[in-house]
Amino acid sequence: MSEEMKPKTGTCAFCGQSIFVNPIGEVTQAELDSMATDKCMCPEAQSERRKKERKAKIEAYINKHFNERIGKFVREAIAMVEDFEVDKISINYDSKTLTIWLDSDSWLHLKIQHREDDELKV
Numbered sequence: 610m611s612e613e614m615k616p617k618t619g620t621c622a623f624c625g626q627s628i629f630v631n632p633i634g635e636v637t638q639a640e641l642d643s644m645a646t647d648k649c650m651c652p653e654a655q656s657e658r659r660k661k662e663r664k665a666k667i668e669a670y671i672n673k674h675f676n677e678r679i680g681k682f683v684r685e686a687i688a689m690v691e692d693f694e695v696d697k698i699s700i701n702y703d704s705k706t707l708t709i710w711l712d713s714d715s716w717l718h719l720k721i722q723h724r725e726d727d728e729l730k731v
C-alpha cells in the first residue's frame with residue numbers, strides 16, 4: 610500500500626477521538642487533526658461548528674449590506690450587545706435603520722428597516 614493510499618487519521622481537538630479523514634494531497638498532522646475536529650460528532654465539536662456557522666452568517670450579512678467602514682462599526686456594535694454592555698443599538702444610514710439586539714432566548718437580531726418617509730420641506 611503506497612503512502613497516499615493509507616487511510617489517514619486525525620485527532621479531535623475536543624474529545625481526543627481518532628477519526629478517519631480523506632485529505633487531498635499532502636497535509637500536515639495539524640491539518641488532519643483540524644479535519645477530524647470538523648468531522649467529529651462529540652458535543653464540543655458540534656458546538657464549535659455551530660459557533661463558526663453563526664459567525665459566518667453574521668459576516669455574510671455584514672458584507673452584503675455594509676461597506677468596510679460601517680461593517681467594522683457594526684461588528685463592534687454586535688460585540689457590545691453580546692457582552693450586554695448595551696441592550697440595543699440602532700444605526701441610521703442611507704435612509705435605513707439597522708437595529709441590533711438579543712432576544713430573551715439569546716438570539717442575536719440584526720434588522721434593517723427602510724424609512725419610507727418622503728418629506729419635502731420648502
Ligand SMILES: [Zn+2]
Pocket residue numbers: 621622623624625626646649650651654
Ligand atoms: Zn470530538
